[in-house]
Amino acid sequence: MPQRTVTVASRIGLHARPAAVFVNKAKELPVPVTLARDGGAPVNAKSLLAIMTLDVRGGERVTLAAAEGEGAAAAVDELADLLETDLDG
Template sequence: MAQRTVTVASKVGLHARPAAIFAQRAAAAGVPVTIARPGGAPVDAASVLMVMTLGVPHGEDVVLEADGDGAEAALDDLVAVLATDLDSEDAPPPAGAGA
């Protein structure tokens, strides 16, 4: 199982648009991915509702885990997504929108 810790860069944390972008990218990853607050229970990263229930604010670390072929590459992509302010104009596009 691959694991990464990343600091959430979005100014609003993982809420609304940032959570939706992240969940879409996680769903398109091709492997199961979970996200958790450090020490917390992991949730399905492909579910925007589950991601939003974590209540992750700006600047907090989260732990991503993935398993299977392509897990490392999937986590590399998702770390890059979370390390970007997803409310900015330079935010990565949702999966399927030229990503």
């Protein structure tokens, strides 16, 4: 299972607009993807409510993981790159 740990670049974390941008991108991907805070349980990255419930703040580290399958590693890389971008604007 491909996974990657990244630091969230958006100052406000994954709230409102940044969370929506992230979830919309995750929904476009062909494999199931999860997101977890350090030491926390993973949630469905394609669920806006689940992502916002994580209460991820800017500068926090999170772990992305994708189920095995075609495009899984690329999906993790694409979402990781998005989280490492400031989505506040």
